Amino acid sequence: MTQVIIDAPHRTRELLLQSGAQVAAGEGLAGLSVNRVVAVAGVAKGTFYVHFPDREAFVDALHERFHAQVGEAVAAASAATEPGAEQIWRGAEAYLDVCLEYPAIKALALEVRTEGALTASMARRHERAGAAAVPSFRAMGWPDARAASQLLGAMTAEIAIRELDAGRRLPGARRALRRFLGANATDDSNGGGR
């Protein structure tokens, strides 16, 4: 109970961020207006500016939060594996699964690229995430590991968007991704799970 009191100063900020995620999930990044966020949160417009200097900082905060969540999930899934094709594959699957749980990711991690509103820190986060598979590609002997990692990111994002639109996993798309990675086995070794 004391925790609730201690957390009180951050409660409204948290409420705004959660409302922002909800709006982003439903309306996309372009629909993520201060008006909509405060309406969902049920607070006055001025309250928004008590917690965030401007809209950009708010979007940036959401971006940071979701990148961190996805990054943790991917890292956890890859940790037990050595760099290589299998680690890439596990990371990609973890990424796709976590995306399916958080529809706001579509707006925050994927749409964000195209808006003119790409903050420097958002670009940095994207670049860092896109380079996550570099060690694995190096271990696999790819000469252009950096570029390969970015293209992997593009493919994974494409699948994520399509899976979010479909509302479910798309095994065919995942199989195609796996084949691009050089694992030409046609059997689905992940078929047992779920």
Added chain:
Amino acid sequence: MTQVIIDAPHRTRELLLQSGAQVAAGEGLAGLSVNRVVAVAGVAKGTFYVHFPDREAFVDALHERFHAQVGEAVAAASAATEPGAEQIWRGAEAYLDVCLEYPAIKALALEVRTEGALTASMARRHERAGAAAVPSFRAMGWPDARAASQLLGAMTAEIAIRELDAGRRLPGARRALRRFLGANATDDSNGGGR
């Protein structure tokens, strides 16, 4: 000279579309407002609505035009080759080269996906373009040819964006794409060109 007179009825419409491409190239899809377009074209705001029922129809017309241009270039580059890895590769290179010539493509073919403003006909065009490599993947024996073609599109678009940002070809990225296609040769057979 008579041609100029005959074309007169469409001249302003053409001017608006060219101005739209220019604005899209500089400001992106979100910055492609009726105000900006008519300002660049040097016509009154009302003139816009003489030629287009609304902004959406205008964006759709631009989208159609650019998709057609890129489609022709890709088809021309692929025509002499049988479906297969080589045809995919030639098509992708043609796509990337034509993108570098038309900066507006970034907004019109790539950003368009994320906006909420995706017309039905724009979605159809995108889907059709994304399926262009299906026969080649089938010929290569891929079981998920449709998904593979879409992922190829995602990778090619990613490279196109990066090349447009860099203002030049990025050979490392193109090499990585080629390797994803299964051509593990490290030599660049296209090195002689240009």
Added chain:
DNA sequence: TGTACATCAGTGAACGCGCGTTCACTGATGTAC
């Protein structure tokens, strides 16, 4: 315990702005007689 003051999250009316769209009007061009 009671009173005066400081702090600060929260409020909501008001602002200027750019947006997409409308519409009564203009004026050049073509046609009819």
Added chain:
DNA sequence: TGTACATCAGTGAACGCGCGTTCACTGATGTAC
């Protein structure tokens, strides 16, 4: 050749709207004495 009329691309002021941001204010809470 001259006059009356029809057509229609082009005009630009005006509209309502949602946007991001500001700011004087409120009122609950904590602190000092």
